[in-house]
Amino acid sequence: REGRRARALGAYLGFAVGDALGATVEFLSAEEIAESYGVHRRMIGGGWLGLKPGQVTDDTEMCLAVGRAILALGRFDPCSMAEELVRWYRGRPVDVGATCLQGIRRYLTDGSLDALPSRWHGGNGACLRNLPVILATLGDEEAFGRWTIGQCHFTHNHRFSDAGTLALGEMVRSLVGGEGISGARAAADRLIARHPVFAFDPHPASSSGYVVDTIQTVFFTFFGSDSFASCLIATVNRGGDADSTGALAGMLAGATYTAEGIPRGWLRKLSAKVVNEIESQVDGLLALADTRKR
Amino acid sequence: LCKIEAVIKPFKLEEVKEALTEIGIAGLTVAEVKGFGRQKGHTEIYRGSEYTVDFLPKVKIEVVLEEELVPKATEAIIKAARTGKIGDGKIFVIPVTEAIRIRTGERNEHAI
Amino acid sequence: LCKIEAVIKPFKLEEVKEALTEIGIAGLTVAEVKGFGRQKGHTEIYRGSEYTVDFLPKVKIEVVLEEELVPKATEAIIKAARTGKIGDGKIFVIPVTEAIRIRTGERNEHAI
Amino acid sequence: LCKIEAVIKPFKLEEVKEALTEIGIAGLTVAEVKGFGRQKGHTEIYRGSEYTVDFLPKVKIEVVLEEELVPKATEAIIKAARTGKIGDGKIFVIPVTEAIRIRTGERNEHAI
Numbered sequence: 160r161e162g163r164r165a166r167a168l169g170a171y172l173g174f175a176v177g178d179a180l181g182a183t184v185e186f187l188s189a190e191e192i193a194e195s196y197g198v199h200r201r202m203i204g205g206g207w208l209g210l211k212p213g214q215v216t217d218d219t220e221m222c223l224a225v226g227r228a229i230l231a232l233g234r235f236d237p238c239s240m241a242e243e244l245v246r247w248y249r250g251r252p253v254d255v256g257a258t259c260l261q262g263i264r265r266y267l268t269d270g271s272l273d274a275l276p277s278r279w280h281g282g283n284g285a286c287l288r289n290l291p292v293i294l295a296t297l298g299d300e301e302a303f304g305r306w307t308i309g310q311c312h313f314t315h316n317h318r319f320s321d322a323g324t325l326a327l328g329e330m331v332r333s334l335v336g337g338e339g340i341s342g343a344r345a346a347a348d349r350l351i352a353r354h355p356v357f358a359f360d361p362h363p364a365s366s367s368g369y370v371v372d373t374i375q376t377v378f379f380t381f382f383g384s385d386s387f388a389s390c391l392i393a394t395v396n397r398g399g400d401a402d403s404t405g406a407l408a409g410m411l412a413g414a415t416y417t418a419e420g421i422p423r424g425w426l427r428k429l430s431a432k433v434v435n436e437i438e439s440q441v442d443g444l445l446a447l448a449d450t451r452k453r
Numbered sequence: 454l455c456k457i458e459a460v461i462k463p464f465k466l467e468e469v470k471e472a473l474t475e476i477g478i479a480g481l482t483v484a485e486v487k488g489f490g491r492q493k494g495h496t497e498i499y500r501g502s503e504y505t506v507d508f509l510p511k512v513k514i515e516v517v518l519e520e521e522l523v524p525k526a527t528e529a530i531i532k533a534a535r536t537g538k539i540g541d542g543k544i545f546v547i548p549v550t551e552a553i554r555i556r557t558g559e560r561n562e563h564a565i
Numbered sequence: 566l567c568k569i570e571a572v573i574k575p576f577k578l579e580e581v582k583e584a585l586t587e588i589g590i591a592g593l594t595v596a597e598v599k600g601f602g603r604q605k606g607h608t609e610i611y612r613g614s615e616y617t618v619d620f621l622p623k624v625k626i627e628v629v630l631e632e633e634l635v636p637k638a639t640e641a642i643i644k645a646a647r648t649g650k651i652g653d654g655k656i657f658v659i660p661v662t663e664a665i666r667i668r669t670g671e672r673n674e675h676a677i
Numbered sequence: 678l679c680k681i682e683a684v685i686k687p688f689k690l691e692e693v694k695e696a697l698t699e700i701g702i703a704g705l706t707v708a709e710v711k712g713f714g715r716q717k718g719h720t721e722i723y724r725g726s727e728y729t730v731d732f733l734p735k736v737k738i739e740v741v742l743e744e745e746l747v748p749k750a751t752e753a754i755i756k757a758a759r760t761g762k763i764g765d766g767k768i769f770v771i772p773v774t775e776a777i778r779i780r781t782g783e784r785n786e787h788a789i
């Protein structure tokens with residue numbers, strides 16, 4: 160129980176830390192990062208969004224919105240999540256992904272909760288906000304699959320986004336359950352077996368926001384490192400969609416090395432408001448998972 | 454796809470932008486233009502004599518959007534831009550056959 | 566409804582406005598633009614060396630009007646804007662699916 | 678006939694003009710506009726406090742051309758204007774029912 164909380168909290172805090180750390184270098188290439196920062200490893204904010212040190216972006220904020228919606232009703236309801244995302248959007252967040260915005264706009268226009276399938280929905284926006292679903296359904300694999308697809312399809316309806324999000328969820332379930340990196344590796348291998356496009360050796364071709372590139376990058380750095388800090392530093396310094404790859408890497412590494420494994424210096428830079436809401440959501444979602452246990 | 458061109462009073466730009474953002478429209482292109490219409494320009498003194506500037510500064514907003522959103526968008530613009538005094542401006546809706554996001558090559562409803 | 570976009574030499578604006586007013590068109594929107602075409606820009610001296618400014622200042626007039634008036638309006642613009650020298654400009658006619666007067670909500674032919 | 682409207686980053690104007698000239702398009706009309714979108718404006722200090730200017734200067738290129746040339750032209754614009762960073766801009770294609778060269782009265786494909 161204790162271990163599970165430490166790993167779940169590690170996943171969610173790790174996600175926020177990766178978001179804030181990577182945001183400084185989002186959209187820069189590895190070469191540009193090396194030129195400007197040497198090795199980027201400090202919470203200094205800035206970046207293309209002009210952030211304060213430790214400030215999170217849409218990646219973490221969407222997670223919090225999804226978590227709020229789940230906790231309000233005690234279950235996933237697509238309409239409730241849509242309303243929560245609209246509320247977040249209307250609060251003028253620091254960034255909103257292009258495809259996420261299209262989904263929110265569609266919902267505001269006609270109330271529909273499902274995006275039509277599109278070849279252009281291969282971005283990582285839906286994959287990024289799935290952590291609350293994962294934590295709320297630790298005891299119910301069927302609900303995990305159903306809720307994941309339900310929330311993804313609000314904005315992104317693409318088989319690689321679906322498959323990648325499910326696989327990352329399986330990995331987090333297995334890590335939080337204490338099965339260690341080998342359990343996570345098995346889940347990653349299953350994804351690659353079904354969709355070889357996700358193969359990440361010798362190394363990812365790119366670290367863009369395309370869900371395949373994002374997940375290849377996260378697999379590469381997570382399986383190639385042995386601590387939270389080394390995983391995140393390797394991830395964000397590859398550049399590209401660095402806040403998103405950073406967040407997902409932080410999620411996996413946090414679930415592995417627990418909240419204790421996150422460097423204090425990074426954690427301290429997150430706003431108290433964000434940390435408090437994450438902690439309260441983790442407890443609420445785990446409690447929900449227990450009531451849903453099959 | 455359609456393009457809305459709205460010619461409005463300059464001080465109304467912020468309000469119109471807000472109203473469009475509320476309904477999920479966050480991207481637009483804006484130009485400073487001169488308007489000639491029923492609203493009369495003002496009188497200026499230049500080198501001692503008075504003359505009428507017969508145009509008025511206006512702002513032209515261009516937003517490309519899906520056809521289904523046009524009624525909501527025009528309603529939002531009207532509500533935000535209207536003062537009830539002459540010169541409030543016009544909205545024109547124009548067909549757009551194709552849209553492309555230069556950065557990614559995304560097309561049409563995925564371009565905006 | 567149609568929109569006429571006329572790109573003309575700046576000094577011709579007054580004359581073109583007059584010509585349109587004569588045929589009952591008193592509302593239009595005008596923008597300062599840069600034109601690139603066969604007409605060559607001028608040469609300027611900057612820090613001692615000569616260089617060609619390859620664009621020319623133009624004025625772009627936009628007037629939305631009923632389809633039946635387009636032939637008369639284009640004829641009026643041509644007559645007023647033509648000098649016979651390269652760079653006189655272009656007229657483009659574009660379809661307009663809807664027009665609204667913001668102040669009153671009037672639509673289409675009642676909006677202009 | 679179609680009109681391409683391309684909203685691009687200002688420093689890309691020269692490159693885009695070159696690319697269009699390469700495929701035989703030498704006439705275009707350009708305007709300075711303000712862009713609002715996902716790309717953030719810059720921060721300015723005014724009377725001691727920091728604030729964000731929320732628009733970005735953009736350049737809007739308008740080129741009227743024959744329909745068959747649109748794919749080539751959009752491809753050329755994309756290639757020249759793309760940096761891969763947010764804010765690269767948009768291309769919109771709009772129908773043109775008529776074009777006239779003011780100087781000669783030539784119509785449509787002979788007008789451009």
Ligand SMILES: Nc1ncnc2c1ncn2[C@@H]1O[C@H](COP(=O)(O)OP(=O)(O)O)[C@@H](O)[C@H]1O
Nearest residue numbers: 488489490491492539540541592593594628629
């Ligand atoms: N036919 C038209 N085509 C294009 N723009 C027009 C037209 N008529 C008016 N406008 C624009 O609309 C603005 C407002 O028009 P005006 O006649 O002064 O007031 P109102 O629209 O309130 O009746 C003008 O300053 C001009 O920019």
Ligand SMILES: Nc1ncnc2c1ncn2[C@@H]1O[C@H](COP(=O)(O)OP(=O)(O)O)[C@@H](O)[C@H]1O
Nearest residue numbers: 600601602603604651652653704705706740741
């Ligand atoms: N294909 C085009 N699309 C849009 N505007 C154009 C086009 N070609 C020319 N123009 C505009 O028309 C103006 C005049 O064109 P130019 O070729 O110099 O002379 P002319 O029209 O007398 O032959 C240009 O400065 C530009 O503003």
Ligand SMILES: Nc1ncnc2c1ncn2[C@@H]1O[C@H](COP(=O)(O)OP(=O)(O)O)[C@@H](O)[C@H]1O
Nearest residue numbers: 480482516517712713714715716763764765766
């Ligand atoms: N719906 C729209 N209609 C008209 N112009 C738009 C629209 N959306 C964006 N633009 C223009 O495109 C520019 C770039 O948009 P932006 O969202 O910043 O980046 P990107 O196109 O790279 O996704 C904006 O500054 C604005 O000039």
Ligand SMILES: [Mg+2]
Nearest residue numbers: 216217218402
């Ligand atoms: Mg982000």
Ligand SMILES: [Mg+2]
Nearest residue numbers: 185400402403
């Ligand atoms: Mg990102």
